[in-house]
Amino acid sequence: MTALPTQRLTRRLLASLLFTLPLAPLQAQEFTATTDPARAQVTLPEPANPALPSLILIGDSTVRNGRDDGQGKGAEGQWGWGTPIAHYLDTSKINVVNRAVGGLSSRTYRSSGHWERTKPFIKRGDWVVMQFGHNDASPVNDNSRARGVLRGTGPEKEDINNLLTGKPETVFTYGAYLRGYIAEIRAAGATPVVASPVIRKRWEADGVTVTRAGGNFAGWAAEVAKQEGVAFIDLNEWGAKRYEGLGKAVVATLFPPDPETVHTNWLGAAVNAQLVIAGLLQNKVLPEDVYKQRFAPDGSDDRPVVDARKVKVEAPRDAKLPSIVLIGDSTVRSGGQNGAIGWGERLAPLFDTQRVNIVNNAIGGRSSRTFFTEGRWASVLEQLKAGDWLLIQFGHNDGARIGDPAGKNRGSVPGLGDETVEDTRPDGSKEAVHSFGWYLKRYITDAQAKGAKVVVLSPIPHKDRWKPEQPRDFENYAAWGEQVARAQGAHFIDLTLLVAQAYRAVGAERVDGFFSDARTHTNDAGARFNAERVVEGLKRLPDNFFQNMLAKPSKLRLE
Structure with a gap:
């Protein structure tokens, strides 16, 4: 069997990106490493039309980065996928509310008060996508961010005197925090969706294989989703396959200049947004009529192909005349x-x-x-x-x-x-x-x-x-x-x-x-x-x- 050249897949996947989407920066205060998460007052968007159902996003900077304006660098700055995803959905039928905050983990999104400020916007019939993990591996207790969680999905917990806040705190496992969000979303009558962290730009020694994170936070996210019976979007594995199809040189164009390996530029954010759309479609999460564009995990169009047998072959109107056949x-x-x-x-x-x-x-x-x-x-x-x-x-x-x-x-x-x-x-x-x-x-x-x-x-x-x-x-x-x-x-x-x-x-x-x-x-x-x-x-x-x-x-x- 003849091997497929990578150029075909590269061009196909790049052609699927909407890299000229209009940029619509939202007003927000940037969250920095020295900011006390308990005191940070980050301004986040609210549902544009409260009468509509909402897709609410919670997570870290890979979902919503800083001021959500590319740091004034336009498309080449850092962007989370929660911004371009709105352009793939019909916002006259659904609100897309990106409540993610850069620098936070599944723990500090809750302990900083952002979750309490987000919950009032969640109503019956809404959907909430959560994506945490990039910051959860940080130290559990330090005087910089104190945002780490206990590893795994079990019931373990640790009581600490938080060096950053000066207050006592009980720290739980990554899985426990996700289960907490899931339970409260369900209690509000909404539908929870778990996404694994987006893939990093890290390559194995062969230069063609992307390093997965399946053994830790991505794997734990999948485990919790399965245990709780909620939809799961595998941004880790799907992202790795997309990157491998594109190749190392092309993937480099999806990120700001090295040494950046986590935060994508606008084009990279669009790739991740398409993967989220694919996951929502695969799990039948949203109504069919809200999608302006559909994607499969490989970036191809997800629309069903009409059965050719049901489409009649057109005949010439006058058989005596010459025909232009298309x-x-x-x-x-x-x-x-x-x-x-x-x-x-x-x-x-x-x-x-x-x-x-x-x-x-x-x-x-x-x-x-x-x-x-x-x-x-x-x-x-x-x-x-x-x-x-x-x-x-x-x-x-x-x-x-x-x-x-x-x-x-x-x-x-x-x-x-x-x-x-x-x-x-x-x-x-x-x-x-x-x-x-x-x-x-x-x-x-x-x-x-x-x-x-x-x-x-x-x-x-x-x-x-x-x-x-x-x-x-x-x-x-x-x-x-x-x-x-x-x-x-x-x-x-x-x-x-x-x-x-x-x-x-x-x-x-x-x-x-x-x-x-x-x-x-x-x-x-x-x-x-x-x-x-x-x-x-x-x-x-x-x-x-x-x-x-x-x-x-x-x-x-x-x-």
């Missing part, structure tokens, strides 16, 4: 699901349909691989005839991780070669997965054998990947598509670049109004805009076929 994913055809419209659904009004059929056989959730393996291509191919044109656009789902169930058996091998990777289907059968280029070549040669001409289009760009200063979106898929098209005598349109250039011309404010979700799927306005860009690309091809097929007058415009 195959692709949900960015070509979404069918209005959650307000999403693909550009292929708005292509017909731009053509004279008395001269040509527009046949959109794209289907949501598909990759170059699954459109072929599920039999969809065979059905489309039956209808192709000499004189037709086939337009192909895949790539959005091809980066799914082969072998990971979260990838939904959609990932293709990166590149153009003939190598294969074995994947296991849900029924246990094995599949030899080919390269992205291999599948494109198959579509092209099959269509050409029927006398049709072919145009390969690179994927439309994401909402957050079209500005000049940002990395080019779908760089590899565009390059592979162009190489295969040229080699097979087909045409190629760099739709990624064409749309990105048009987005730059109209500006960010208008582009923001083109999408039905956080970054991928267009609404009606966006679909129309991108359909016009497709026609622009078709008009530039050397064949004059499309010039006489366009609707009159031309509807192509940017304004």
Whole structure:
């Protein structure tokens, strides 16, 4: 079996990050090492709309850092995941209330009075996610922070005269503190969720394996969650796998400069926020309609894939006319699901349909691989005839991780070669997965054998990947598509670049109004805009076929 190059996973996971989310700093007083936790008056946010249910977060600086403003350094400063997570949820339906405090442990969050100040905001029907552990290994009793807990999950306790506060205190185990929060959350009629501490940027000697913390606080958090029957989010193990997939060099970009190994920058906080979203989804914690974007632990889209057998193959309206046949994913055809419209659904009004059929056989959730393996291509191919044109656009789902169930058996091998990777289907059968280029070549040669001409289009760009200063979106898929098209005598349109250039011309404010979700799927306005860009690309091809097929007058415009 051929090993998968790490570059594919790296690009896939990086592409899933919303690193251009607007920053919304909250007013807070920074908690410092010399501050007495019993006296600290940290201003924390309250539910924006008390009538709504709330997702309340408690924890340390990896959830909410300092003033929650990146220390004035913008996206490169230190951020906790509790800030970007709000951008993945519909805050018109749920409050996201980040009550975490930097520098505290499961013990001092309670002893400092922050828990007592947070409890009044917890009501029946709310959810409370707790993530402690990074500071719990500190000394139990010193004159600096006195924030450590007893190790383990048992009933052990220790009576001390706190050197920092000058008062007697009974210190309990990490597990005992978590159980205390769980009991009080339940008593308020809310649902507790336990998360293990986020993974640190620490690598084993091989440079490819991330050092886990499963034997201590992460393991104890999991143990308590299991004992208490509450949802558990494994940020330790999931984070380690994400980092290993990204690789050491890329992970370094998720943190402020060395020697920082704990606190992430904005991009790293977004990675951890996506893991929390994945955990909430996996545990069925929140209502389905509050998610603006869904994630699996590997960063892929968690939305269920529609059954292809329930989507009828579209036939040409007039079999005597030539047809422009479209195959692709949900960015070509979404069918209005959650307000999403693909550009292929708005292509017909731009053509004279008395001269040509527009046949959109794209289907949501598909990759170059699954459109072929599920039999969809065979059905489309039956209808192709000499004189037709086939337009192909895949790539959005091809980066799914082969072998990971979260990838939904959609990932293709990166590149153009003939190598294969074995994947296991849900029924246990094995599949030899080919390269992205291999599948494109198959579509092209099959269509050409029927006398049709072919145009390969690179994927439309994401909402957050079209500005000049940002990395080019779908760089590899565009390059592979162009190489295969040229080699097979087909045409190629760099739709990624064409749309990105048009987005730059109209500006960010208008582009923001083109999408039905956080970054991928267009609404009606966006679909129309991108359909016009497709026609622009078709008009530039050397064949004059499309010039006489366009609707009159031309509807192509940017304004």
